Amino acid sequence: MTANNSEMVPLLGVEIAGIRMKNPVMTASGTFGFGEAYTDFFELSELGAVVIKGVTPEPRKGNPPPRLAETSAGMLNSIGLENPGVEKVLEEYLPSLEQAGTPVIVNIAGSTVEDYCLVAERLSASEVVKGLEVNISCPNVKAGGIAFGSKPEMAAQVIRAVKKHTSLPLIAKLSPNVTDITEMALAVEEAGASAVSLINTLLGMAIDVRTRKPKLKNVMGGLSGPAVRPVAVRMVWQVSQVLKVPVIGMGGIATAEDALEFILAGATAVAVGTGQFVNPRCCPEIIAGIKAYCEENEVSAVAELVGAAWKEEARG
């Protein structure tokens, strides 16, 4: 390290699907409510972008409790897309995000292709929304969600259809519960997705040996937390090498080191979910940690690190 290092200010900004972000750290949908839950811990404007909870055309009541089960270094959830419906989100939640000082991306979901299109069209009317994350991977609803996310042609069909109803950039959130993640990613890119989010939760379950019953009322749920991180890193590594559009990496990120692992694997941005439940200040801490890493390693822009691990390997 030279004395000049302390004066170098690394560029943290990245661009995803035409959305300029001041740093690569976003929130993961479904873990941040509608942007209101963590404002007592840090300012939304500190984030690269905020991704709010999955929205469907009609209000959804979600799954019956218990909806949570803790597992080793992780947790299972079966919330089931509980949300107040797109109209209420437009009326009640989005106006308060106008002053967020960070791009707002809305996760959209549905049971049919028409559901996705309807939500996309309604949200396009909002000035606040800068992008849509298309949730074709929720493991907790019977119809839609993961059904669209497990077959490449169906995933592509959703993206193509939604694209006709909005000019907003589309980010396809993919399920890890597939045989070949690159096949899925290529299909949604071909269909017009401007970016992909990797990964949604892994389908799992846990059983209480005392009651001999599943711990979740819905039996199965989505596994998140540090336990899934190696799976997510692997998928980002694979997908970022075959895609032209950027990858948003997520799955068990809790520290700057975790976030950097994803960036080095090929993620242009990262999202924090379960990590926030454990440490509500984890997003600003990760942003500060990425900056410190760049400074220490004389990296002038975080974008230089994207995929550096496989680029390094290719060089031998």
Next chain:
Amino acid sequence: MKYHVPQALVAGHEQTGGGLFFLVLHAPEIAQAAVPGQFLHIRCGKGDDPLLRRPISICRVDKGKGNVMLWYQVVGKGTSLMSQVRQGDCLDIVGPLGRGFEPVAAGKTVFLVGGGVGSAPLVFLGNELAPEKEVVALFGGASEGMLLHPCLTRLENCEYATDDGSFGYSGTVIGLLEEQMKSKTPDMIYACGPQGMLREVVRIAEEKSIPLQVSLEARMACGVGACLGCSFLRSKKSGGGWARVCQDGPVFWDWEVAWDDGEQQ
């Protein structure tokens, strides 16, 4: 910035009985801000396992000393780890979280009905209400070792019930409540404890038309209303749908809760 995520110094930690611990944390801002019924979200270990924080109700505060006190039971991996912290250690806490008890202006006599470790938030409430109200605390436990001693509750008027008859009234706290109500009718009841016990308190309060607030318990992930993991059914009377224990509660009016599982929207 309303909430703090401090490393609170452990100022005291003692076992009060089988699997029950009394923890004193030095957290001046929280001691100032907390109201009865609120909880702290505590990271029990340092690593990834157990991953999630544990929600623990505040049992007492000492604003002068800046201390927050908890009385908790070891029920699993998290609380077991927590029970091993020693005086001088630090604990990562978030709080105070949740909606606390609503003080009721009308009437003079208040009953607190606590089952097991559910007595904890009622101790805080009783201490706050005692200067102005006649507070009668009715606390139940399996045996004498499962009760919180008056020297820790600081409540003057405290009656105990034990299932095995080893201390105080022999029977459940519900039996004790019914016994007490023969001679006195409270203007308000506050209750916290196991679901079965709460249902009984609800039944008694309804019969006598006494207003009742209950503090509920649930497994939580975020503790701040983000994850929707701790939802339970609201009664039709309160509009139906889900309520989050962490943020809409943990304290609710008895009529806000769908006690009967059959009461689906």
